[in-house]
Every structure is written in structure tokens, then in C-alpha cells.
Amino acid sequence: MQPDAIKRCLAGSGLRSTPQRYAVMAFLMKQAGHPTAVEIFEAVNRVDPRSSRATIYNNLRDLVHAGLVREVAVEGRAARFDAKGMRHHHFICDRCGNVEDVDWYDVPRPAAASLGRRVLRECELIFRGLCTRCAPRRVSR
Amino acid sequence: MQPDAIKRCLAGSGLRSTPQRYAVMAFLMKQAGHPTAVEIFEAVNRVDPRSSRATIYNNLRDLVHAGLVREVAVEGRAARFDAKGMRHHHFICDRCGNVEDVDWYDVPRPAAASLGRRVLRECELIFRGLCTRCAPRRVSR
């Protein structure tokens, strides 16, 4: 069990462990950034068991549905994915579309009255602006 | 809201007032929901000056860039748009993808340390779950 945390993780969510699915999960867990489906496709195929595009998308859908992976929609660009490790918020760059993590802190929930009959599953806080690479260097003044 | 207000609004953002652009803005301002680009395309063309798909997308891009309209990316679905009227948060339905408004309340900003060199423009709070139509009806009353 301890030798393979990923397999346990998949089994615990009722997902069969296949080389392709395992590779996607392993890649996302060791990855610091927030790759797109195509980037994941290329990365896992660079190693070995060749995964088709459909398999990557299928597995990402299943992993998101199982709550192991988070999908971040970015307007005008491909969605990005990350393994749900430590809780965190997301910063999306206006300029390059990159997604970066921001330390997690608690967010106040809305008043019951403004939710009405809606069933709240989660609150997501997204920051927008210029990411580390796109922000202008500070100029002494 | 008088028709002139829209023209002033556009001019104030350095945007020329054209029948097509005006129609997009007018539609979004009188619209309670969060239509997709295609829905806007169909709605404004149902009235009169025929707008091409490209014009709808161009104008939406310009209006978003001018800060008059907000774009909401929804994973796996088309983006949705609304005129920035009163500040509000968004609720995205897990099941149908609909976007609904939630009363606005202030969100605490992250600590400067966790932003680093990043330039923060805005904080966006997104709620997820089941929308009014998709939530199961309450049994007891």
C-alpha cells in the first residue's frame, strides 16, 4: 500500500489503475504548475505507454469527477489541471493565461438568504492580474 | 436607462458606437442571465442589424477589455457574459453550467507575502454546486 500511494488513491475513488491513468495522476502530482490537457498528453507520452488524446481527456474527466484533480477554466484558453494537494487559491494571469497557486485562507460563505434553494458545494477564489513572469520589474524611483 | 447612456458609456471607454456594438451592450444590460456568445448572436440578430459571428466576438472582446462587460469561463462549456452593473459574485451550476448572480460581499485579499511580485487586479469569488433549477426540491416544508 505504502509503496503505491497513487494506486491506493485511485482504488479509493473506485477508479481502476491503468498505466495511462496512473501516468496522468503521477504527472499531475509531481508537477508544480497547472498544465493543459495537451501538455499532459505530451508529457506522459514522452515517457512511455502511449496514451491517446481521448484517454487523456477521459482520465482527466474521471479524476476531476472523483475529486482527485481540479480543473481551472481560463477564458479564451485551454483548461488547466492540478492534483488536489494542499488547499490553495488560484491566480490567473491576464496576459499569459498561466495559473499559479496562492496560499490558502478561509473565505466567508454567502448568507443563506442569498443562496436560496441552491446547493453550495464549494467556494473558489480566483485572483487576476499579472503573474510573476508578466509583472513589470520594480523600478527604483 | 436611456439609449444615450449606452452611447456615453461606449464613448467614455473610447469605443465607437456602431449599431452592432450598441445592440450587444443593450442586450447585455437588459438581460438578467449570463448568455453565451452564440445566444447573444442569435438574440441581437433576431431584432435587426445583422451581426456576423466575428462581430459579436470582436465586440465582446472589446467590451470586456474596456471593463464594461465581464466574461465567465465555464469548464467544458462556452464562456458567458454579463454587463457589469452592481457588483456581484457568480454561482456556476455543476450540472447545467448556468451562471447565476450571488449578492456581493467583500472578500479579504491575500497577504502581500503570498502574492510576491504579482500585480493583483481583482479578486473573483465563484460558488459551485446545484443551481436553483437543478437543486432537488425540498421535501419538508
Add this chain to the structure above:
DNA sequence: TGAACAGATTAGATTATATCTAATATGAAA
């Protein structure tokens, strides 16, 4: 008022992203 022209519009092609199909293969339970 009416040129002039920067900016806007157009139809349709193109690109980008994601899903579907149906034939085949495989993990894991028994």
C-alpha cells in the same frame, strides 16, 4: 456640410479545444 481615414463589419475559412464512435484490449475479482 462633406471628405478622409481609423476603426468596424462581413462571410467563410481556419484554428483550437474537446468529445464521440465502435472496435479492441485489459485490470482485477472470483
Add this chain to the structure above:
DNA sequence: TTTCATATTAGATATAATCTAATCTGTTCA
């Protein structure tokens, strides 16, 4: 092992958005 529900595959298809290059138009200013 055998079994079979589940997963994978290549390629086609669907959907969302952008691009192209020809044409048109709002606004400015003489």
C-alpha cells in the same frame, strides 16, 4: 485462469473562437 465491466485507441466529429482580406462607416475637422 477465466470473465467481463471497464478502459483504450485512432480518427472522425462537434463545438468554440479567431483570422482573413475585402468592404463599409462613424467621427473628426476643415
